[in-house]
Amino acid sequence: MLSDRDSVVRVRWRYLPRLTPWLISFLLAGRPGRVNAIADALLPLVSGAYNAHRELGALSGADNVLRPVGWLKVYETAASFAGTQYDRELMAARGLRFDELGPDEIHQLEPSLARRYAKGLFQPDSAFIASPHQLTQAFAVQFQRLGGNFAEERVRGLQPTNDGVRLDCELGFRNFDAVVIAAGAWSKELARQVGDRVMLDTERGYHLNIEPGEAGDLRRPVLFADRGFVLAPMLDGIRLTSGVELASVNAPPDFSPIRRLLPAAREALPGLSDRVTREWIGYRPSTPDSLPVIGQSPRNPAVYYAFGHQHLGLTLGPITGRLIAAAIAGRQPEFDLGPYRADRF
Ligand SMILES: Cc1cc2nc3c(=O)[nH]c(=O)nc-3n(C[C@H](O)[C@H](O)[C@H](O)COP(=O)(O)OP(=O)(O)OC[C@H]3O[C@@H](n4cnc5c(N)ncnc54)[C@H](O)[C@@H]3O)c2cc1C
Numbered sequence: 001m002l003s004d005r006d007s008v009v010r011v012r013w014r015y016l017p018r019l020t021p022w023l024i025s026f027l028l029a030g031r032p033g034r035v036n037a038i039a040d041a042l043l044p045l046v047s048g049a050y051n052a053h054r055e056l057g058a059l060s061g062a063d064n065v066l067r068p069v070g071w072l073k074v075y076e077t078a079a080s081f082a083g084t085q086y087d088r089e090l091m092a093a094r095g096l097r098f099d100e101l102g103p104d105e106i107h108q109l110e111p112s113l114a115r116r117y118a119k120g121l122f123q124p125d126s127a128f129i130a131s132p133h134q135l136t137q138a139f140a141v142q143f144q145r146l147g148g149n150f151a152e153e154r155v156r157g158l159q160p161t162n163d164g165v166r167l168d169c170e171l172g173f174r175n176f177d178a179v180v181i182a183a184g185a186w187s188k189e190l191a192r193q194v195g196d197r198v199m200l201d202t203e204r205g206y207h208l209n210i211e212p213g214e215a216g217d218l219r220r221p222v223l224f225a226d227r228g229f230v231l232a233p234m235l236d237g238i239r240l241t242s243g244v245e246l247a248s249v250n251a252p253p254d255f256s257p258i259r260r261l262l263p264a265a266r267e268a269l270p271g272l273s274d275r276v277t278r279e280w281i282g283y284r285p286s287t288p289d290s291l292p293v294i295g296q297s298p299r300n301p302a303v304y305y306a307f308g309h310q311h312l313g314l315t316l317g318p319i320t321g322r323l324i325a326a327a328i329a330g331r332q333p334e335f336d337l338g339p340y341r342a343d344r345f
Contacts, residue, residue: 006257008228008243015247022201023246025288025345034289039090041291041339045316048334050127052318062138065235069220071126074106074117076226081119084225088121098123112216114268128221131235132314155183158193164302178328180304185249185285187293187307191342195299199345200308203284204245206258209237210265213273227264237277240265244284253281286310287345294320294340295327304328305342 001007011019029038050068057063075081081100091098099105101120106113109122129135144150157168164177181190185202221232232239242258258279266272287293287308297303306324309316326333 006260010243010245010257012245012247012251015251018248019201019246022199022288025199029289035090036093037339038289038291039094042312043094044335045292045319046312048319049312049315050125052322053127053129053315056139056142056318056321057135060138060142062135065130065134066127067130067220068125068127070122070124071128071223072106072109072123072220073121073223073225074113075119075121076116077118080226081121084121091123096123097125110219110222112218112269112271113222114270128232129314130233134235155190158190158303160194160300160302165300176302178302178304180306180324180328182306184307184313185283187285187305191293191297191305194297194303196297196305196342197345198293198305198308198342199288200293201246201286202249203286203310204247204249204253205241205243205282205284206245206253206255207239207241207278207280207282208255208258208262208276209234209239209278209280210262211273211275211277212238212271213275214271215269215273216271218269222268224264224268227261227268229261229265231265231269231272238265238269238272249283255279255281284310285313289344292316292320292340293342294323295333295337295342298341298343 001009002011028034053066054063057066073084088098099122101109101122103115103118106117106120107115109120140150154170155167156170158179159166159168161175164175165179167174167176167179181187183190185200188198188200191198215238218231218233218238221230223230228243230241232241240258240261242261245254262274262276266274285308287310290310292308292310293305295305297305304324304327306320309320323333323337327337
């Protein structure tokens with residue numbers, strides 16, 4: 001995969017020396033015994049994610065962008081579908097529902113797709129957010145309505161005080177009783193200042209927003225597994241997202257691989273235009289064991305962590321928020337937060 005320029009995983013080779021410890025730990029986390037334990041540890045988070053979204057969505061009036069339409073993956077051949085056997089076993093062992101589909105069932109679910117897919121895997125209990133921007137805007141407005149203050153400022157550092165934490169912010173120092181570090185891929189350096197050494201890097205990813213053109217209605221996000229891309233019907237167009245690029249957060253973006261996918265996307269969804277209205281890069285904050293860091297710092301009881309949600313940060317945001325709120329308020333957690341400890345690395 002690493003030598004193929006159109007692979008779903010790409011490495012910027014210059015970054016490899018710095019990435020090596022993370023990469024070794026990532027490979028070790030891929031052993032079957034570990035994968036099972038990791039899947040068990042992710043399960044309470046992912047199973048609670050939808051209800052946590054619904055609660056916040058109802059509170060903030062953003063429930064219109066949360067759509068319970070399921071998640072469809074399509075495969076061009078029976079052989080490539082057979083490659084999902086391990087995934088299916090992991091899901092079945094945990095009671096997660098999925099259906100195996102043939103070509104006609106795929107067509108019934110998504111009539112606007114090209115008729116070239118031999119097999120489908122449909123997860124009916126998944127939901128879809130048609131506008132992450134609208135959702136987070138609505139959460140921010142509701143937070144302020146409830147008395148929260150929203151300030152956007154870079155934090156340069158933090159030091160413990162007798163009764164909390166002092167943040168060194170761009171516009172001066174500020175004292176807090178409790179601080180949540182939720183700075184995505186940039187959290188590692190802030191945690192280091194608290195004395196916690198976490199393994200965190202970034203799996204960079206790209207998307208293109210495309211005008212639908214003459215394409216028929218796409219009803220839900222679809223993964224085209226053989227080519228490693230997703231098409232999703234967002235409020236502002238069809239979104240094409242691609243795989244993973246392992247590189248520094250500071251390296252300039254390289255949109256050429258995702259641009260090369262545009263013809264394949266137009267084959268998958270006939271009628272799709274070639275008019276790209278936005279190009280975007282994001283930085284998935286990833287630990288080598290794919291588990292987030294959630295909970296109180298072992299080093300400083302006034303510091304809480306909420307980062308490292310890799311490919312699932314939008315999904316797991318609300319449930320993580322609820323867990324952190326309970327931790328700060330001194331309430332019992334809904335389930336064991338042990339697997340997400342900051343000192344597990
Ligand atoms: C192509 C792509 C597709 C994805 N698809 C999905 C999906 O379908 N579902 C899903 O659940 N997730 C998805 N993700 C993953 C999701 O985007 C991330 O998991 C999520 O954004 C992580 O959220 P976060 O708030 O932890 O970090 P971020 O979104 O990276 O936010 C961190 C914030 O902290 C700020 N910050 C950093 N340092 C400082 C500092 N010193 N002071 C102040 N602020 C600071 C940054 O400016 C940033 O705003 C996708 C990611 C990509 C790249």
